[in-house]
Amino acid sequence: MNRRSLLTIAALVLVMLAVGVLSVGTGEFELSFGDVLTTLAGNGTKAQYLVVTDRLPRALVGILVGAALGLAGSVFQTLTRNPLGSPDIVGFTTGSATGGVATILLFGGAPVAVAGGALVGGLVTAGLVVLFAAPRGLQSSRIVLLGIALSAVLAGINSYLLSRATTDGAGQATVWLVGNLAGRDWDHFAPLAVALVVLVPAVALLSRPLRMLEMGDDTSIGIGVPVQRVRPALFVLSVALVAVATAAAGPIPFVALCAPQLVKRLTRAPGPNLIGSMCMGALLVVCADYAGQRLLAASLLPVGVVAAALGGLYLVFFLATRRRAAWS
Numbered sequence: 001m002n003r004r005s006l007l008t009i010a011a012l013v014l015v016m017l018a019v020g021v022l023s024v025g026t027g028e029f030e031l032s033f034g035d036v037l038t039t040l041a042g043n044g045t046k047a048q049y050l051v052v053t054d055r056l057p058r059a060l061v062g063i064l065v066g067a068a069l070g071l072a073g074s075v076f077q078t079l080t081r082n083p084l085g086s087p088d089i090v091g092f093t094t095g096s097a098t099g100g101v102a103t104i105l106l107f108g109g110a111p112v113a114v115a116g117g118a119l120v121g122g123l124v125t126a127g128l129v130v131l132f133a134a135p136r137g138l139q140s141s142r143i144v145l146l147g148i149a150l151s152a153v154l155a156g157i158n159s160y161l162l163s164r165a166t167t168d169g170a171g172q173a174t175v176w177l178v179g180n181l182a183g184r185d186w187d188h189f190a191p192l193a194v195a196l197v198v199l200v201p202a203v204a205l206l207s208r209p210l211r212m213l214e215m216g217d218d219t220s221i222g223i224g225v226p227v228q229r230v231r232p233a234l235f236v237l238s239v240a241l242v243a244v245a246t247a248a249a250g251p252i253p254f255v256a257l258c259a260p261q262l263v264k265r266l267t268r269a270p271g272p273n274l275i276g277s278m279c280m281g282a283l284l285v286v287c288a289d290y291a292g293q294r295l296l297a298a299s300l301l302p303v304g305v306v307a308a309a310l311g312g313l314y315l316v317f318f319l320a321t322r323r324r325a326a327w328s
Helices: 003-024 033-040 046-080 092-107 111-136 140-163 167-178 186-205 207-213 217-222 227-249 255-267 274-294 303-327
Strands: none
Touching: 003 033, 003 046, 003 255, 003 274, 033 046, 046 186, 046 207, 046 227, 046 255, 046 274, 092 111, 092 140, 092 167, 092 227, 111 140, 111 186, 111 227, 140 167, 186 207, 186 227, 186 274, 207 217, 207 227, 255 274, 255 303, 274 303
């Protein structure tokens, strides 16, 4: 990485940690920035310690969820060579949501069970997209269009499942579907952390072939990249990252779409920018969660609602800049 990329990543990490500390101090029992740092250092009062340890998992889950979504978005946009080739646009997030909802309604809302259901749902959705696209080639435009269509079908299935559920089950699934970090504890953090310990190094091992794939399949094959093995492996890893993030916090839209593109604008560096995308994704989720706790005094906004609003604004900006570039 060049100097600009390193400085950008360092700045993203510092801002992310600062917002995370502010988020831990936010709540019915307010703590200042210094109080949170003092407590984390082991010098706080007993009351401050109880408050911080109760809120800390929420911030940590938000950081890991954002990092997973940012990394998945970077991998998938590189594979498709399309800035709109994001897991939430293509439908993998919706597929993971369908698997999670079905698991909640059938087997309860245990974090490990929901994670398994979300993973199965995301992989099945990815398999269907590849199956329908394969006869005419896995071109990025075809994958995006098929994913959007499949996402609409899955959204209808989610609505049907909720309409047939019991009141308690539908309420729990609906809260999860909005995308929410409220109530996240160490039981949600542990499986997510274990999954990322496995998935992130796996992506790192394939980072060099991934960068070669950005130049196209023919060029990659010419320089010795085993495209037929690398592409499916990265595809599965990307879906798995989305699934574990969705299982932990519900579907959080647009983070996987925005994070890689924002990092590229900041670093101006070629390639997937995997580390930067992870940091930007974590920052976006933590900021959205903090904003949701601060924007309305009367009620708390779920992180998914804030992320959708911010992501929608970014998508409008992205389309406007692309249109202006096409005219110039």
